[in-house]
Amino acid sequence: MIEKITPVRKSILANIRIQRFTPSEHKSAYFDNFKVTVETGMTVLEALRLIKNTQDSSLTFRAFCRSKICGSCAVRVNGKPVLACSTQLMPILEDFKKDSVSIQPLKNMPVLRDLVVDIEPVIEKLSKMHPYLMENRERIPETLEQESIMSKQEHSRFDYITDCILCGSCYSACSAASADPNYAGPLTLGKAYRFSADVRDSFQGERMQAAVDQGLWSCAQCRKCINVCPKDTRPAVSIQRMRKMSIDDGIHDTAGSRRAKAYTGDVAKYGQVNKPMLPVIVNGPKGWAAVEAADNYLEKHGIEPTRQVCTLGGQSSTQKIYDKVKELEAKGENKT
Amino acid sequence: MLTYDILIVGSGGAGLYAALESRMEEDLQVGVLTKVYPTRSHTGAAQGGVNAALANLDPTDTWQDHWFDTVKGSDYLADQDAAEIMTREAPMVVREMEHWGCPFSRTDEGKIAQRPFGGASKPRACFSADKVGHVMLHTLYEQGIRHGVNFLNEWQVLSLMHDGQRCQGVTAINTQTGRVHTIQAKAVILATGGHGRIYWTRTSNALGNTGDGTAIAFRAGLPIKDMEFIQFHPTGLRRTGILVSEGARGEGGFLLNGLGERFMSRYAPEKMELGPRDLVSRSCETEVREGRAGPEGEVFLDLTHLGRERILERLPQIRELCIEFEGVDPIEEPIPIKPTAHYSMGGIHTDLNGQTSIEGIYAAGEAGCVSVHGANRLGGNSLLDILIFGRRAGKHALEYARNNSFTPVDTGQEEADTQMIASMMEGESGASIADIRRAMGNLMAEKVGVYRNGKDLESAVSELADLQEQFKTVRIQDKTKAFNTELVSALELKNMLDLAEVVAVGALERKESRGAHTREDHPERDDGNWLAHTMATLGDDGRPKLDFSPVTITEFEPKARTY
Amino acid sequence: MSETIRYGFYSGCCFQGADARFFDILRDVFAKVDVELDLIEDAVCCGSGVIEERSELTSLAVNAKNMAHAEQMGLPLYTPCSTCYNVISNAQKRMKEDPAVHAQVNEILAEQGLEYKGTCKLTHTLWVFAQDVGLEKLKERVTNPLTGLRVASYYGCHTRNPADIQGYESADNPTSLEDILEVLGVQIVEYDTKDDCCGYHLAWPNNDLNMKMTSNVLEGAHTKDVDLMVTSCPLCFKSMDGTQAKALAQTGKNFQLPVLFLPELVGLACGMTSEDMMLKYHGVPVNLRL
Ligand SMILES: Cc1cc2nc3c(=O)[nH]c(=O)nc-3n(C[C@H](O)[C@H](O)[C@H](O)COP(=O)(O)OP(=O)(O)OC[C@H]3O[C@@H](n4cnc5c(N)ncnc54)[C@H](O)[C@@H]3O)c2cc1C
Ligand code: SF4
Numbered sequence A: 001m002i003e004k005i006t007p008v009r010k011s012i013l014a015n016i017r018i019q020r021f022t023p024s025e026h027k028s029a030y031f032d033n034f035k036v037t038v039e040t041g042m043t044v045l046e047a048l049r050l051i052k053n054t055q056d057s058s059l060t061f062r063a064f065c066r067s068k069i070c071g072s073c074a075v076r077v078n079g080k081p082v083l084a085c086s087t088q089l090m091p092i093l094e095d096f097k098k099d100s101v102s103i104q105p106l107k108n109m110p111v112l113r114d115l116v117v118d119i120e121p122v123i124e125k126l127s128k129m130h131p132y133l134m135e136n137r138e139r140i141p142e143t144l145e146q147e148s149i150m151s152k153q154e155h156s157r158f159d160y161i162t163d164c165i166l167c168g169s170c171y172s173a174c175s176a177a178s179a180d181p182n183y184a185g186p187l188t189l190g191k192a193y194r195f196s197a198d199v200r201d202s203f204q205g206e207r208m209q210a211a212v213d214q215g216l217w218s219c220a221q222c223r224k225c226i227n228v229c230p231k232d233t234r235p236a237v238s239i240q241r242m243r244k245m246s247i248d249d250g251i252h253d254t255a256g257s258r259r260a261k262a263y264t265g266d267v268a269k270y271g272q273v274n275k276p277m278l279p280v281i282v283n284g285p286k287g288w289a290a291v292e293a294a295d296n297y298l299e300k301h302g303i304e305p306t307r308q309v310c311t312l313g314g315q316s317s318t319q320k321i322y323d324k325v326k327e328l329e330a331k332g333e334n335k336t
Numbered sequence B: 001m002l003t004y005d006i007l008i009v010g011s012g013g014a015g016l017y018a019a020l021e022s023r024m025e026e027d028l029q030v031g032v033l034t035k036v037y038p039t040r041s042h043t044g045a046a047q048g049g050v051n052a053a054l055a056n057l058d059p060t061d062t063w064q065d066h067w068f069d070t071v072k073g074s075d076y077l078a079d080q081d082a083a084e085i086m087t088r089e090a091p092m093v094v095r096e097m098e099h100w101g102c103p104f105s106r107t108d109e110g111k112i113a114q115r116p117f118g119g120a121s122k123p124r125a126c127f128s129a130d131k132v133g134h135v136m137l138h139t140l141y142e143q144g145i146r147h148g149v150n151f152l153n154e155w156q157v158l159s160l161m162h163d164g165q166r167c168q169g170v171t172a173i174n175t176q177t178g179r180v181h182t183i184q185a186k187a188v189i190l191a192t193g194g195h196g197r198i199y200w201t202r203t204s205n206a207l208g209n210t211g212d213g214t215a216i217a218f219r220a221g222l223p224i225k226d227m228e229f230i231q232f233h234p235t236g237l238r239r240t241g242i243l244v245s246e247g248a249r250g251e252g253g254f255l256l257n258g259l260g261e262r263f264m265s266r267y268a269p270e271k272m273e274l275g276p277r278d279l280v281s282r283s284c285e286t287e288v289r290e291g292r293a294g295p296e297g298e299v300f301l302d303l304t305h306l307g308r309e310r311i312l313e314r315l316p317q318i319r320e321l322c323i324e325f326e327g328v329d330p331i332e333e334p335i336p337i338k339p340t341a342h343y344s345m346g347g348i349h350t351d352l353n354g355q356t357s358i359e360g361i362y363a364a365g366e367a368g369c370v371s372v373h374g375a376n377r378l379g380g381n382s383l384l385d386i387l388i389f390g391r392r393a394g395k396h397a398l399e400y401a402r403n404n405s406f407t408p409v410d411t412g413q414e415e416a417d418t419q420m421i422a423s424m425m426e427g428e429s430g431a432s433i434a435d436i437r438r439a440m441g442n443l444m445a446e447k448v449g450v451y452r453n454g455k456d457l458e459s460a461v462s463e464l465a466d467l468q469e470q471f472k473t474v475r476i477q478d479k480t481k482a483f484n485t486e487l488v489s490a491l492e493l494k495n496m497l498d499l500a501e502v503v504a505v506g507a508l509e510r511k512e513s514r515g516a517h518t519r520e521d522h523p524e525r526d527d528g529n530w531l532a533h534t535m536a537t538l539g540d541d542g543r544p545k546l547d548f549s550p551v552t553i554t555e556f557e558p559k560a561r562t563y
Numbered sequence C: 001m002s003e004t005i006r007y008g009f010y011s012g013c014c015f016q017g018a019d020a021r022f023f024d025i026l027r028d029v030f031a032k033v034d035v036e037l038d039l040i041e042d043a044v045c046c047g048s049g050v051i052e053e054r055s056e057l058t059s060l061a062v063n064a065k066n067m068a069h070a071e072q073m074g075l076p077l078y079t080p081c082s083t084c085y086n087v088i089s090n091a092q093k094r095m096k097e098d099p100a101v102h103a104q105v106n107e108i109l110a111e112q113g114l115e116y117k118g119t120c121k122l123t124h125t126l127w128v129f130a131q132d133v134g135l136e137k138l139k140e141r142v143t144n145p146l147t148g149l150r151v152a153s154y155y156g157c158h159t160r161n162p163a164d165i166q167g168y169e170s171a172d173n174p175t176s177l178e179d180i181l182e183v184l185g186v187q188i189v190e191y192d193t194k195d196d197c198c199g200y201h202l203a204w205p206n207n208d209l210n211m212k213m214t215s216n217v218l219e220g221a222h223t224k225d226v227d228l229m230v231t232s233c234p235l236c237f238k239s240m241d242g243t244q245a246k247a248l249a250q251t252g253k254n255f256q257l258p259v260l261f262l263p264e265l266v267g268l269a270c271g272m273t274s275e276d277m278m279l280k281y282h283g284v285p286v287n288l289r290l
């Protein structure tokens, strides 16, 4: 049965609110409103281009590949960092049940003009992370007659991170980066892990030191970077794995590594984290101040201070899990 | 005045490889100047693979097979000595990339994985899932950081300078400040990529693939070669031209016209949708020309009959692409598509070392034309081309820069360019950039597209001349100097208009059909008259002047190209 | 006709010390809307994502155990803690996506006679009120609408990120908290730092940064002149209330912003008193003229 094809296309007259700012001309950022007929299929980038071409040619934004691979076009739409080129407008209008949508530059980077931010500071942080492979001569042949042999499994340990297009969305969403200008940020730590996890690399120690120095333990694991990454590279997961590496290599004794050991140990012991004593366990004698502060808090509120950890019911059976995992790991059978 | 021993313009695969090659030695000042941040270059968009006869999948594969496939694919217009170099050195550069960390997918034995590709007799496209260009580009950038390559990001080259014999340098505008600079260099390597954007929205190429380097070289008097050859891909999304890969047809997708007919039965009753790219492109185009298109001049790639499960399981990326870029879910409805300009075979004429007719000026990658692709590029050969000839250009430029001194240069060009920009910024606009661009794209797609004929081409040439006149009245409305993207667009449009004319004139002149160039009025390949490269130079009258030069044939006599 | 809704109650580690009061508060408030909690007796700490920094497999197994117990009880797993929700949900997703890992985890659990089938449903305070109880019933039970209160709503991160850990509502534009607050009668005030993270999980590795992040969020709400902030996450509550004084002092700010844990505000709106809600134990005094 042959039928003529008539595509269904919706359209809505929407108000696009765009944050504007030219440093040489304005004291602070402001919003401009543009009316645009949004139709099925229209991306945020198409809307921006339409506005530039027909309403205000000075509207400034970046875009290049318009196909989700170059990372130029990240902006915040209704607060969330997205790639303008791969984000459809209609579903957003429907999700927010409004006929208006706001477009702003990424956060945590200085605005150069309108929606364009200066990514140089992030690139600099990245550069300090040794984001390149240093040949491990046990794996990489000396001559170009052969490639290195790397199993599919070894390759899959880091391959997902090589999808990163350096768009900066994760950096924009990261509250740790907002609060600490020295924090390297999700994408840079993700890259650091990508190389450290590569069997062809020989640079583990120095790169790990760079990661520790630039905030490996400053990530709050809020997981927003996972949510906003258009390429699903899961930076927060890489950070967890990089942390594991730093603990495993035994060189980097940090508050974070002590916390990880404490949590892991406590759960086996009490079925529960020993929260009352955690500050001391993690920070040593310095931690007593925090324990005492907690005592004072309780006393002030008329509660008897206790440094007792309350155990959870599963306490008795947890050790079995640990033992079994150890056994599997010893046999090299861990499937995660 | 900025000075570099070697200035590389463009940071795609070709530019970065050249930079690494010349920077490794560390005794020279090497700079890379680029319109966008390096990792944003269009090389990142390549998905399929890079060819090298590693024989990891098929042990019988040899570089000689690859050589022959390349020459045949080019419809015998490739220079066979160049194709020989490229295919012979291919395994080495691919392995070098791998040694630098490029995460190619692996075979069961842990070697670089390879897959079959159109026009290749053996499976030799090395790949990394669907992101091979992206990972290659990032690997080169990473090694660039390691070796301290100097980047000037978001700078746009305006003019190329030479004294008639030797390179002097370039002028370029720093987009972030809006200032024009003279950059003196012993050697300049133009690696500015292709010019697919002369088809404006009807292309798979990035917004900035506007052929800047090629146009600038042309205006500086250098010959540009084989410009009429533009490869089309049959299935670009209607709105954006973004590619829907062959996988969708491989999995059993139907091509339908606006009436809902499975039209390939008319053109390739046996192979149907799986016919070669150029045939499918032409078939789609014929449906549109004969009035059987959908409401917006599109045809359709229909997957609905495959069912939800199969689409989710086998084609999840294609589905995501259609939803994100076209707002269409292929589970629910057919995907609207149009043929889309994909690759520019032509470019700046160079020798085997990437050197142009001027000493110290080099070109590499899609901007250059050695020629290895002739009338039609094989999938997976252009990523290879950029590595091989990026490297060779880098190497040669290094030697050249070591052995030569700077050629004196004054600031005349800088002043002229500054003046040109200033006058574009003054006053109210006549024509609009967007209108001219759209008109250019439509006219190129309709008259200098998949099908060409003398009559249409003649009218295209004259319409393009009109557009160039209109362009003279364009004035930039945005008066701010810093980050003026309207100005960037205007400068790009000027380049595109110049190149579009060369493409149209070349297509009009070449009275045969070869590779990607299909003349309805001259349907046969004509080796007697046209086994020759088209060389275009800027004539005294400001119009392109065409010459022809012989094709180098060393091993394979031209034969009919059948698959 | 009010049917009782029951959940397997996974308490997590957050209600220790002064916060132990929340066990009772939570039960009492839920009783108001016919919700009963059956404690999952053999539960263990979810590891807060930190165990993953030693062993991902251990973390998965521990949380599969938690879910397996809920499955045995035949009840959905409810946890008041957003981080527990996040970690358990993440484990669920990981095992769903990778059957080999799922099988290995079950091999580990088999030693204690447990199996995680993958049928366990997870939920959190937000969706208990907004979806299971439902806004209509909640509205019926509101006897003391909190009209006129200017409230900053704060989800925190772990019920929102990443998007695919929950199937209850849009992750980019969640409304459950605001929907509940609206039913309670308060006036919801928008503020800039609503999507930012309080940094609770940095408390020990990097306390200064935790304080800065908490201070940033608080300031965003404070500048909008709100009466209080309400959060659905008990850990955010700890940052915002328990460490507020320290956070503001360290960042040179000087104000007080009362913070309530969502169940407390629901309790108050349903006619319970400040004493019932034990508000005197808050770090920042709560003096609501109700
Ligand atoms: C969608 C798509 C898929 C493809 N898939 C494949 C494939 O699978 N296999 C394959 O072999 N090939 C493929 N190709 C072709 C291949 O990707 C390109 O030919 C190749 O990447 C070109 O590389 P390049 O280095 O020459 O140029 P580009 O990567 O385009 O880089 C050009 C550089 O020049 C700079 N530049 C341009 N103008 C200026 C200026 N005025 N001033 C300063 N800098 C400037 C840009 O900033 C950029 O850095 C594909 C192409 C497309 C469009
Ligand atoms: S998880 Fe860590 S890196 Fe990611 S956004 Fe949160 S704090 Fe930043």
Ligand code: SF4
Pocket: A163, A164, A165, A166, A167, A168, A169, A170, A171, A186, A187, A190, A228, A229, A230, A231, A232, A233, A234, A235
């Ligand atoms: S990790 Fe994701 S969000 Fe962050 S820069 Fe890379 S692609 Fe963008």
Ligand code: FES
Pocket: A062, A063, A064, A065, A066, A067, A068, A069, A070, A071, A072, A073, A074, A083, A084, A085, A086
């Ligand atoms: S324009 Fe390249 S990612 Fe959007």
